[in-house]
Amino acid sequence: MNDHTTPSLEITDVVLELGDGESRVRALDEVSLTVMPGEFAAIVGPSGSGKSSLLAIAGAMARPDRGTVHVHGTDVSKLSKSATTRFRLRNIGFVFQSGNLIPSLTAADQLRLAGRLAGDRHVDVETLLGSVGMAHRAKHRPGQLSGGERQRVGIARALVNTPSLLLVDEPTAALDRRRSHEVVALLADRAHNANVAVVMVTHDRDVLEHCDRIFEMVDGRLSVHALVN
């Protein structure tokens, strides 16, 4: 599925405006971004710079006013609402701040639910949890897990349906330095070894060493970060 010639994410000249009348602001201003399978891209920038808007656009949760968004070759801005939901289910994985796990489900059930949403009743929970180093916590609920553990389960959950694109929203917001590095290293590992394109939004510049490409977002404009590695 994830061949190397089709970009996992291809955003071209996207403009997104939010609000009405006087308060209307340009959240994304002519943004273009291409991420290939196996690439780990980070977007840094101050809060309010448009990072979250970019994730919403890439995740087909918001539609751009201008420009196109292709995820693994499909123009998601042309899909109907329900088709968008189905497309997101199978092609896009989300990792949210502090994991955003469902409080009532054990780590294993978080993954099983993600599988069931896509009609898959036989998720290999053990392997998936093992790949994020969480096999031993399979029967624990989010309330019994630490912030880092929750984030790892969240990453495993996002990968259940083998998406071609993984969108990551501030994964280190609630973590200490050591755990931040562990989680971001895990994301890099998944990108490189599971051949998924990962786009991470963060304001934590400490963890950028794990990323392949770094972009900076300022006032809705995206540019290649100065300290490219």
Add this chain to the structure above:
Amino acid sequence: MFLALRELRFARGRFALMGTVIALISVLVVLLSGLSSGLVNDGVSGLKAMPATAFAFDEGTMKDNAFSRSVIDDEQLKTWQNADDVAAAEPMGVNIVNGVTDDGTQIDLTLFGVEPDGFLSPAVSTGEQLGAVAGIIVSEPLRDEGVELGSVVILDRLDLELTVIGFTEGQATFGHVDVAYLPIDTWRLMAAGLAEPGAPTQDQIDEMDFGYASVVAILAEEGVSIDFATIDVTAETTTMTLTESFNASPGYEAETLTLSMIQFFLYAICALVVGAFFMVWTIQRSHDIAVLRAMGASSRYLVRDSLTQAAILLVGFTVVGVAAGIGMGAAMPDAMPFDLEFEPIAIASGLTILLGMLGATIAVLRITRIDPLRALGGQR
């Protein structure tokens, strides 16, 4: 159902509280239903048991207490007997009397004067059929008052002596008073004011010239509907079907309306309480729902899951409540008119579940308005 069941287990405290409320409402619904059936039976079981299609009352009789108020004459009876589609029409006499049994117990009786050989003649569980001039068939529960076969009931003021020759099958009451069936001619003797102290005799009846009764009981031919309105005009009567005639028994309408109103409020409360609970529950987990929608869960899946949850909660706790209600009902004192009947209880618990689901559905539909974008960003 995957998520629904796990949430039920996870938030069992909250769901148990809600469930207790549902169960208590069901208990109340069952008790009211039992009381309602009990009162209805106490009020009109004597009528309910009758095989009549309808009753014709004298034209212009006030509806409440119409049975004992109405007077019909021979002409009216004959008009009905000769009318189209009428299989049989018989006179029936109704009045409520006080009496004393031979062991000194004071009892009240609703006298139903009927043709001993007619279709209104009651089925007898023990004793003889209706026939003897001084013989009465009384309602089964009168046994509890010490009445038995051969007991003599002396009616107050008239000093008329009637002998119990049989018991009806089950309860037969009218206006919360036990029924005593007696031959229509004996009833007429009393109504004409010709009854003399002591037991009535055939001679007294033979001398009587009195053709009145309270109402005409009408039996339709099988599968035919009688044109009541037209015959009513000719016979100068007002006809009520058997069910309509319940309202003509004392207090029936007031009792049933009161209880129906209480039940109606209970159903409304059930819908509102369950609706409010699921509203709060949905709002409480709206962030989780946003996350699920961002992951690609369809609204349909999420709504179906939540409705399954509501259904499990409602059905489960309604069953518990109904069982408890039936248990409590079985322990009710005899003085309380309380009858557990399958059909009304089934309907009542069905309505509780249905209206609970209605409330839950309205609340749960909020899910469709939750924006997956809420999953992005920090605040939970």
